Amino acid sequence: MLRLMGKKKGFMWVLIVVLAVSMILSACSKPEGEIDPVGSSPETTATATANTDKGSDAPLEFVELTWYMPPPITPQKNQDNVMAEVNRRLKEKINASLTFQFVDWGSFDEKMRLMSASGEPYDLVFTTNWSNKLANNVSKGAFVPLNDLLEQYGQHILQRIEPRYWPAVSFSGEKYAIAHEMTYAQTFSFSYSKELVDKYNFDYKNAHTLKDIEPFLQTIKENEPGITPLLAIGTSTPGLITLDDNKDYLNSFAYYDLDDGQIKSSFDNEDAREVYRTLSDFYKKGYIAKDAATKTDRTLEGKSGKYAVMPSPGAYSEDGSKATSLYGFPAYESLYARSIISTASVQSTGTAISKTSKNPERAMMLLDLIYADKSFFNLLAYGLEGDDYTVVSGQGTDNPTVQTNAEATWAVWHPWIGPLFDQWPSNWNSAEALETMKADNESSTVSLLLGFNFDPEPVKQEVSQVQAIIDEIIPILDTGTSPDPDKLLDEAQARAENAGLDKIMDEIYKQYDTWKAENGK
Known part of the structure; x- marks a missing residue:
């Protein structure tokens, strides 16, 4: 989700x-x-x-x-x-x-x-x-x-x-x-301070996941007291998805898994849970700012020069030119995700x-x-x-x-x-x-659900209630500020189910079946 x-x-x-x-x-x-x-x-x-x-x-x-x-x-x-x-x-x-x-x-x-x-x-x-x-x-x-x-x-x-x-x-x-x-097939990359990468000789070209960049984050934490290792900021936090991600995210509540052809509740996304565990660990280790959950302007923060790794600047550029232009100082980039072509x-x-x-x-x-x-x-x-x-x-x-x-x-x-x-x-x-x-x-890969738009009107009350729960926990999860992301997700899922998540999922399945029949899928 x-x-x-x-x-x-x-x-x-x-x-x-x-x-x-x-x-x-x-x-x-x-x-x-x-x-x-x-x-x-x-x-x-x-x-x-x-x-x-x-x-x-x-x-x-x-x-x-x-x-x-x-x-x-x-x-x-x-x-x-x-x-x-x-x-x-x-x-x-x-x-x-x-x-x-x-x-x-x-x-x-x-x-x-x-x-x-x-x-x-x-x-x-x-x-x-x-x-x-x-x-x-x-x-x-x-x-x-x-x-x-x-x-x-x-x-x-x-x-x-x-x-x-x-x-x-x-x-x-x-x-x-x-x-x-x-x-439409967007690429995402980690953006690095070139000065710090060169100073510590970090092999950024082979870093494609949050865990790959941890050695660099640790080095910065130990040696650069004025620098925050990772700019985690709401849904712009880099590394939230990976190159292995093969999902079509339909909305806040569900995704279509291209690997098995099933629509699933986003609360059951184990890949997302693993990312949240990693970010929580990073926060505890001091790689992420204490007030990360309250920050909103990722570009302004990145331009401050107070971070070693920043969010993606847009489509990945091998020479780091996009990150350099966005943040205003020499930067490197490494690819961490590529999206599929989908309705989203x-x-x-x-x-x-x-x-x-x-x-x-x-x-x-x-x-x-x-x-x-x-x-x-x-x-x-x-x-x-x-x-x-x-x-x-x-x-x-x-x-x-x-x-x-x-x-x-x-x-x-x-x-x-x-x-x-x-x-x-x-x-x-x-x-x-x-x-x-x-x-x-x-x-690029095109989702089989390209063109499927979920209409929330039949369950608009439930959608409103569940969305409020999601909006509440996303800034916490995406910045690692939850000490126990699994517990937070389980509690949020229970609240969401009480607010009508199952009814929403049933409506998604119903509309999906109708869409498939109408479009010969």
């Missing part, structure tokens, strides 16, 4: 950081996208869309759009300048303006719940399987169905996203989010349109523009040339290589808003890395 949670948010950070942080605006580069069905270029199509609504000769009225998401970086020092250029282009393309509303991680889920419950208007929102959860929002009617909007205003999106991935964000045949193109991994980052949006059509036009116009997409992600990044090579082309500032002044991770593989190569993802990730999607 808990492994799911660990994997999810770890997957998010992996998602967070896998994305890429480099900023751009090349006024000379032409936008690029898929060929429009009627033969016009993306630039021409987008501009024409700004002038008239589809199916009408009437010009579009100017509208203001808002897009809610957690902050990719804090602070966004160049936000005013970047958004001025973004909105100059949007006015021309779709006669709209955009405001990003960045809500801190600790408040984001609750903020979006309250806004949806109160009917407060907003347009676009970050949604995943681990934050502002897609399934929960769909069951509450918080998001707009997208099938018709995509057909009318989202043709570039439909042309780009492979049909096999849409079921992951569909409920009863209706699409409810754009699962942005990214590396496809849902790991996406965008939905709020039911309270006054302009859902224009919101879809914006999303489609991102898929049609590569220059605009990278402007949103990287920022302004000269302010937020420099062009290393390929100036004036549609795919320059860029270098972000040592101190990031603007960033919106590419997969949070659009197709990762339209990212301009940078110090975050080289052209080679992007090609490797794209190839991984084609070669």
Whole structure:
């Protein structure tokens, strides 16, 4: 159960950081996208869309759009300048303006719940399987169905996203989010301080589990009084899953075991229990900070330079470049896990349109523009040339290589808003890395349950009660602060069963059987 949670948010950070942080605006580069069905270029199509609504000769009225998401970086020092250029282009393309509303991680889920419950208007929102959860929002009617909007205003999106991935964000045949193109087979790595690894000659390349890194943690504990050996921080703690993990985590309560083809309660995940025992042991030995369970910002903590081993920076980079970019000092990495392609991994980052949006059509036009116009997409992600990044090579082309500032002044991770593989190569993802990730999607294991979405509505009361128990114990387990994780899990399982866990599992089995029959599985 808990492994799911660990994997999810770890997957998010992996998602967070896998994305890429480099900023751009090349006024000379032409936008690029898929060929429009009627033969016009993306630039021409987008501009024409700004002038008239589809199916009408009437010009579009100017509208203001808002897009809610957690902050990719804090602070966004160049936000005013970047958004001025973004909105100059949007006015021309779709006669709209955009405001990003960045809500801190600790408040984001609750903020979006309250806004949806109160009917407060907003347009676009970050949604995943681990934050502002897609399934929960769909069951509450918080998001707009997208099938018709995509057909009318989202043709570039439909042309780009492979049909096999849409079921992951569909409920009863209706699409409810754009699962942005990214590396769905995510890789996870330990991030190490290069200085400390070199100083103590640690063989990090052969370290792939928590137990593999223990000798290094012990060395740091004994010789570096100002350094905490391991940054354990909620579900971002590195090593929560392993290379041997062969599970499709359906939700907080259940996982599908690819080894035996069975759906099981997450409380019965023996691999997770073993990880929690190891983390508890590490905590007792002083490898983990005493207040680890109260920490929330893994990037800020990692950048402090007070840790020897930090969480995964995103997709694994053999040369340590991703960790170096994220944490701001030379780093090494070693691979510790690789996810399968599943409903959860496809849902790991996406965008939905709020039911309270006054302009859902224009919101879809914006999303489609991102898929049609590569220059605009990278402007949103990287920022302004000269302010937020420099062009290393390929100036004036549609795919320059860029270098972000040592101190990031603007960033919106590419997969949070659009197709990762339209990212301009940078110090975050080289052209080679992007090609490797794209190839991984084609070669990685795909869960037989891809497209199965559990609907919690029939057992929503039980789900709420059991989820509260899980939310209570996860920060304790994932940071090793439980002196006896088995006892904590057993007690939590008993509480969960009293709160309706068995009823939830029965409903999962029932829906799974129906899904198999409907899809010929």
